[in-house]
Amino acid sequence: DHLFDDSILRNLQQIENESDCCILCVDRRLNGDHFNIDDVTKVWLENKKVKGIGKELDRFNAVDTGIFLCSPVIFDALEKSFSQGKYSLSAANQMLSNRGKLKTYDIGDNFWIDVDDRETLKKAKKILLKQLKKPTDGPISKSLNRKISVWISSKLSHFNINPNHLTLISFFLAVLSALFFFLGGYPKIVTGGFLAQLSSILDGCDxxxxxxxxxxxxxxxxxxxILDRYADSLIILG
Structure with a gap:
């Protein structure tokens, strides 16, 4: 139920961790709307060391992002935690912390969101759709194509559709567009232009x-x- 920027994992992989330690990714941004403060696992840190962890903490200065880099030592901590009737990962992490075996990594400004209810699910969807926009988009794409393609993609994402199928549909529309351009005449040229634009929009959806x-x-x-280049060539030739 967590969504996060994969750069967090890449950064985490670069950290040299001891074989008997685990690393917990934490977020010190406590005023964000990307988690429910009443439900999130809270963390109290002192000099980057975990002094307390749990959902019921009254004093905390970071939150658990749900991202860990674990070593086999976590299994021993879980077994001991279970033997004491504590059946949560936080309890096992607290045991590791007490032994000085739990380190932390601050994710900084990297994105993550805890999806626990319909409200945060809506936020997660909006964030994902917003990230579909590319800085390399041209003027037409920014003002028209991308807005329409993102809306279409948001609807299609609920179905089991293969992106390659959209690529083929987009190419088929480009071929039809070229054919209408080739046939000539005002109505056919207008139809060809419409199909070319629709093909361009769907080309973003895949x-x-x-x-x-x-x-x-x-x-x-x-x-x-490959099909983009063929589509462009056919439309120009048409």
Whole structure:
């Protein structure tokens, strides 16, 4: 139920961790709206060391992001925690902390959100859709295409659709557009222009769906680039 920027994991992998220690990713931004303060696991830190962890803490200066880098020592802590009738990961982490075996990593300004209810689910969806926009988008894409494609992708994301299928549909529309341009005449040229624009919009949807549903692949990227070039050439020739 956690959504986060994958750069957090990449940064975490760069940390040299001891074989008998675990690392807990924490967030010191306590005034954000990306978690429910009444439900989140709270952490009290002193000199980057965990002095207390749990949902019922009255005194805290960070929150648990739900991201860990664990070593086998976590299993021993869990067994001891269970033997004491404490069946939570926080209890095991507290045991590690008491032994000086729990380190922390501050995620800084990196994005994460704790999705526990419908309200945070809506926020997570909005954030994901907002991240679909690219800084390299041109004027037409920013003002028209991307707005429409993101709306379409938000609806299609609820279905089991393959991004490559959208790539093929976009290419098919481009072929139809080229055909209408080739046939000539005002009505056909207008239709060709409409189909070319629709093809361009759907061409953005395949990548958006791939990122939204974590279905990105080298083949999908290659197919998209190749068919884009063919589509552009056919429309120009038409």
């Amino acid at each position: 990548g958006e769906i791939a990122r939204l549903k974590f279905k990105q692949s080298k083949f999908g990227g290659y197919l998209d680039r």
